[in-house]
Amino acid sequence: MVDLTREMADLMSALGRPQSDRGRALMFVSAYAGEGVSTVAREYARIDAAYAKRPVWLIDADLRRQGQLDAVLEEPDRFGPPGPVSAATPDGSVFFALSPKGKDAEGNPVPDSKYLIARPFFDKRLWVTRLRDHLLMPGQRVKLFEQSSYWQSLRQHAQSIIVDVPSAERANAAVQLAPLMDGVVIVISEGEGEINARLALKDEIEQAGGRILGMVYNKARTVAKPSQRPASRSAV
Template sequence: MRDLRHKLDRTWMTASRLTPQSGGRCVMFISAREGEGTSSVAASFALMAARKSQKSTWLIDLDLRRNAMFAAFENGFVRDAGEPGRAFDASLKTDPIYTLTPPGVDRGSPNAANKLFTVHEIKKTRLLVSRFRNEEMRAGQRVQLRTQPEWWRTVRRAADWVVVDAPALSRSPAGLAMAAQMDGVIIVMEADSTGAEELIGLRREIETHGGTVVGIVMNRMGADARFADRLAG
């Protein structure tokens, strides 16, 4: 994962023009395939948002089993941000945005299964990064995301920005399930690699699921990250 903040000024300008449904702005980054740099773009954008936030910025990693965002900050993703701090319950007293199959966990209160999703304040910033507590799951148990509009409305009230890192569509449809909850969706593509048909197909999928695509980041990792403001057509 790389720090791309110095290359995302136009992305920031476009996202800042989004009109939130209520409360803080909510923007999602997604790609068609793995390895296109989506997590680098999302984390970098979230750091930019945190510096401008009066309340806080929440960085939500929808790839619950990997927790790649949390691991990146834990491993010193950027020099001017600290390590993740203590865990806070991210359930926000609402139904969780995930389900467990079979339900329940082995220990704790009857509601323990609803509190596996946490956020951690990144020291020296106003950024909170999500983590799913996979270690509390039973052997063979599965976790699946589900749409919970009330949770998204609640987190918007708690934060100035909600930045969502969705897994690539080739890996999981999780981003599509949450697209309708966003103010805008930004597609990340590896420049000179992802084909136009693939890009158009992803845009169509997002819009079919109620999302609004506001642009693309054409990403060359470590070389360039150019933003195309609002897709034509």
């Protein structure tokens, strides 16, 4: 178990609270895989939700390696019991597109929104999404869809939207989504990669219209986790 309570509380204080009723979307990204960006995003969402007056959403935008919901389910002592599976879109929009489109057993089209679910934690103060990638058919692909109304719609129902994207060395998601976010936080870990790659990522995001709010040095403190029965996988 990784405990970043102190670090994320400091980051939340540095970023300040949203200044309007419109929810704030923050994207977390790293230049290299293995820098702990998913852990940082999850820990930030946990701390944010503890003080939130409105729901905090943790969006798993790593479309090829979904893991946020499973990670939260594996720590019930920190996130509490999950609520039921729910739709993860206020208006039917989503931030990705399937190709070819899904169909049900009768051959009728299935909207992309049916492939995205969420489960609530902390008495519905924290919502964590998951792409139902196990439902994808052979040859079916899923890609980010930047023209979606999803982010604007979700802002009306959330205090914060925390977006976890894959590292820049794996995908271009950060550059694609950056213009749609209110801010971007770059995660840097100890002993990983070169500073030039971080600076290049910063430049790419800014050139795409994104706003860099800062860089977080991730030197996680690992604490012993008490033995317990394995947590069940997410029911989707």
